[in-house]
Amino acid sequence: MSQTNLYRRYQPDVIAQLEYAEPAWWFMFKSGQLLVQEHDGAVSLPVSRTAEELGIHPVRTQYLGTLENRPCFSAELAPDTQEPFGMEFRGLRSLYGAIDEDLFYLAGRAVQIVNWDRNHQYCGSCGKPTVSLERERAKRCLDCSLTSFPRLSPAIITAILKPGQILLAHAPHFPEKMYSLIAGFVEPGESLEECVQREIMEEVGIKVKNIRYFGSQPWPFPDSLMIGFIADYDCGEIAVDGVELSDAAWFKFGSLPELPPSVSIARKIIDSVVTEPLTKV
Ligand SMILES: [Zn+2]
Known part of the structure; x- marks a missing residue:
């Protein structure tokens, strides 16, 4: 995984x-x-x-x-x-x-x-110097006691499936022919499952169901934690805004476009779902 x-x-x-x-x-x-x-x-x-x-x-x-x-x-x-x-x-x-x-x-x-x-050499609230704590990875302001921990930015990434097909998208910042999964940062106040639904609706305009957890991966570029899911298509037609995504389409498992490198959780999820039916036979 x-x-x-x-x-x-x-x-x-x-x-x-x-x-x-x-x-x-x-x-x-x-x-x-x-x-x-x-x-x-x-x-x-x-x-x-x-x-x-x-x-x-x-x-x-x-x-x-x-x-x-x-x-x-x-x-x-x-x-x-x-x-x-x-x-x-x-x-x-x-x-x-x-x-x-x-x-x-x-x-x-x-x-x-x-x-x-x-x-974080200086306090983000009052600007005074901070010191590192000894028992945990944290820094505390000597003046106002504000404590800072290393920041992580959780982001969801989701494979959307129809029988025998997967939805893949191309973003303008990707390599020219590469397609990947729908991903986005978690917003304050929403659950991971809500984030999956919101990002997919915002980016490709469809609804999904049966959201299930795949696994997670730290992604230090610069400070993400990628949380992988698989979901089934529910309803709606693909619509991309042309800005965040320039294209999105359903691809048959047997004819996939250029994919992200194997270091990425995106590729691990894709490899997992497209080989699953074969291993079940
Ligand atoms: Zn302070």
């Missing part, structure tokens, strides 16, 4: 022990790109006791916990940071399938914590 269980190997924490036996994994980001190294064609993350050992001086660092007893740190690097010899900065999406899956999802966690830390 979506990602495997990160917590088999990963123990989250916010304060590092003073002494740790193993050198650490470093999730270092410069302008949203992750520092990686390549050995014999395999991509991995730098391992070191300190960032300085790698010749790098981060703007700030955060402790993430341990992965199989190896400490994990995230770090924000200045935009003019030079990559050490043998290393390079890579976009996170390009690393799916290239690095260990747990490291990939931890990198998604890391980049969000790096950005949150940078953007």
